[in-house]
Amino acid sequence: MKKTLLTLLALTLIMSIGFSFTLGLSVSTLNNPFFVALKDGAVEKAEELNIDLIVADARDNPAKQLNDIEDMIQRKVDLIIINPTDSDAIASSVEEANDANIPVITVDRGSNGGKVLLHIASDNIAGGAMAxxxxxxxxxxxxxxxxxxxxxxxxxxxxxxxGFDQGISKYKDIKVVARQTANFNRAEGLVVMENLLQSNPDVNAVFAQNDEMALGAIEALKSAGKLKNVVVVGFDAVPDAVKSVQNKEMAATIAQQPEKMGGLAVTKAVEYLNTMTVYFPVDLKLVK
Incomplete structure (x- = not known):
């Protein structure tokens, strides 16, 4: 116990002294308030720890994200934090960073290839089931x-x-009549919902895998005069969605903490660069 305490005190001292590191943060898009909040949390933590943070906006373009990360590798950053636009496409960038001996942390979305130091995300499966x-x-x-x-x-x-499909399949009298991609985008959510309402005018509920699509769907339902009869659930709890819930338009949204995720990614990056380890405490339990 004494040895563990000394180790934690030493880690705290190292973190407080700090060393000069440069981190790269590649964000999938800054055209979405969720990822803006994630970026803001990372920037705030970097300023607190006196760390240089290079932020790149991939604009939902996998090719641009690959170029952004290549640039970070060329600049020899100490660690790269990636919020992928595409979990498959990002694998080559992770492998390129691996080859350059630059550690990688992924946030919110994972990578389907390469070696990642750690992945920071909400339990999206549980969130889908909750919806x-x-x-x-x-x-x-x-x-x-x-x-x-x-x-x-x-x-x-x-x-x-x-998570949603597993959860909804428990109910034999609930039928998912359509599943269609709207790319986490509000404008696409509006157009897709308008089209789906043509073939499914009697729909009772909508689950959108993020709030932007849910907000687009709400606009389509409003225009069709059907919003009062349809339960709309989003995911992320961005400010516009929370306001929509308060206004009794969106029925609910699954809350995440993007600021905390961004800040935690920077904290763990600095911790690793200082100590070459990542410490995750496990809650203690009092037995009596």
Whole structure:
């Protein structure tokens, strides 16, 4: 116990003294308030720890993200934090960083290849299941549901969809009548929902894998005069979505903490660069 305490005190001292590091942060898009919050959390923590942070906006373009990360590698940053646009496409960038001996941390979305030091994310499967349970309760376990899917290839879309599909499949009288991609985008969510309403005018609920698509769907439902009869659930709890819930338009949104995720990524990056280890405390339990 004494040895563990001394180790933790030493780690705290190292963190407080700090060394001069440069980190790269590649964000999938800054056209989405969730990822803006993630970036802001990282920037705030970097300033607190006196760390240089290079931020690049991939603009939802996998090719641009690859170029951004190549630039960070050329600049010989000490560690790269990546929020992938595409979990498959990003693998080559992770491998390139591996070859350059630059550690990689992924945030919110994972990589389907390469060696990652650690992955920081919410439990998207559990979040999807939570949305399913809420919708089932609101529909009294009977009705028709549309699912708006995020960017194909991202771990967030895959996991949120898996959690929702597993959860909703428990209810034999609830049918998912359509699943269509709207790429985590509000404008696409609006257009896709307008089209789906043509073939599914009697839909009872919508699960959107992020709030931007949910907000787009709400606009489509408003225009069709159907919003009062449709339960809409989003994911992320961005400010516009929280306001929509308060205004009784969106029924619910699954809350994440993007600022905390961004800050934690920077904290763990600095911890690793200082100590070559990553410390995650496990809650203690009093037995009596």
């Amino acid at each position: 399913a349970e809420f919708i089932a309760e609101k529909l009294n376990q009977k009705g028709k549901v549309i699912e708006l899917v995020g960017i194909p290839g991202t771990s967030a879309a895959r996991d949120r969809g898996a």
